[in-house]
Amino acid sequence: DAGITQSPRHKVTETGTPVTLRCHQTENHRYMYWYRQDPGHGLRLIHYSYGVKDTDKGEVSDGYSVSRSKTEDFLLTLESATSSQTSVYFCAITASGNTIYFGEGSWLTVV
Amino acid sequence: QKEVEQDPGPLSVPEGAIVSLNCTYSNSAFQYFMWYRQYSRKGPELLMYTYSSGNKEDGRFTAQVDKSSKYISLFIRDSQPSDSATYLCAMSFLNTGNQFYFGTGTSLTVIP
Numbered sequence: 001d002a003g004i005t006q007s008p009r010h011k012v013t014e015t016g017t018p019v020t021l022r023c024h025q026t027e028n029h030r031y032m033y034w035y036r037q038d039p040g041h042g043l044r045l046i047h048y049s050y051g052v053k054d055t056d057k058g059e060v061s062d063g064y065s066v067s068r069s070k071t072e073d074f075l076l077t078l079e080s081a082t083s084s085q086t087s088v089y090f091c092a093i094t095a096s097g098n099t100i101y102f103g104e105g106s107w108l109t110v111v
Numbered sequence: 112q113k114e115v116e117q118d119p120g121p122l123s124v125p126e127g128a129i130v131s132l133n134c135t136y137s138n139s140a141f142q143y144f145m146w147y148r149q150y151s152r153k154g155p156e157l158l159m160y161t162y163s164s165g166n167k168e169d170g171r172f173t174a175q176v177d178k179s180s181k182y183i184s185l186f187i188r189d190s191q192p193s194d195s196a197t198y199l200c201a202m203s204f205l206n207t208g209n210q211f212y213f214g215t216g217t218s219l220t221v222i223p
Contacts, residue, residue, distance in 0.1 A: 042215035043155075043199070090154055098143040098162075098203050100211050102154040 002101035003027045006091050012109045019078040021106045023091030025071075032074040033058075033092040033100070034066060043090070049074055081110040114138055117200055117214025126223050130187040134200035134214045137181065141202040141212070144176050146185045149197045149216065158198075159185070190221045 003026035013019050023032060033048040035058075045058030047066040055066050063085060065077045078085055091103040117134045124130055132146075143162055147155035159174040161167045161183075167174045173186040183202075187194055200214040 040215065043213045045211075098205070099145055099157060099160050100201070100203075101157060102147075104154045105152070107152075 002093055002095065002103075004091055004093060004101065004103035006089075006103040006106045008106060009104065010107045012111060013081050015082060015110055016080050019081050019108065019110075021076045021089055021091075021108070023074045023076070023103060025074075025093055027093075027095075028071055029093040029095060030071075031094040032068065033094075034064070034074070034076045035090045035092060035102075036060065036087040037090060037105075038087050046076065046089075078108075081108075083110050086110045112137055114212040115200060115202060115214045117217055119215055119217060121218040121220060123220045123222060124190055126190060126192060126221055128190050128221070130190050130194070130219060130221075132185040132187075132198050132200075132217050132219070134183050135181055136183070136202055136212070138202075138212075139178070139181065140204055142205040143203045144174070144183050145201040145203075146172075146174055147199040147201060148194075149199060151196075155199055192221045192223050195220045 005024045007022045031050055034046040035043045037043050044060045046064050049055045049068040067075045086109050089106045092100050094100050115136045145160040146158045148158050149155045161174050161176050164176050164178045171188045175184040197216040197218045199216045201211055203211045
């Protein structure tokens, strides 16, 4: 257990509405990540953070923004949700620097 | 060409069989190699990780890295129905905080 909590775990939202997913960690890890997982594509990095207020884009960042105002919280925001953003979202942290640990996932459906 | 290739399966074996799961990769600079197990509607769970080449054993699981062939394997001995899951391989470079490369996963079913 890497001490990662994601919320909400399940959400259904309408196209065009903003959505925020929250990732909370209890162990003060520096690096935090948001991935999405889709059939045929596997895990794809959306954004990551290497410290408070320090974030960078991953390979599929369009339509997503992130914020990290505290070490323990990393927020992923979909400014205007689209059906293509229906997916399962995983938050992750690196502990030793070379292994990555995942949360339980947030299932998002955009209708 | 993807950095990491993994046969998606599905793979179906009888209980007690030895299972071999494999990934190939293209970047010879990868130094850390990981295997994850993911049950349906759950997050990936780290099973094993290996630094550089060689074998690592943990109970019924053995991870093997062949850097000369750019090939990694996960062996499961005496497979159990509870091993039914998707298995993901992952790789990273030495001393990096953000670059992980994942296979797309192999779906395994162990039939009682």
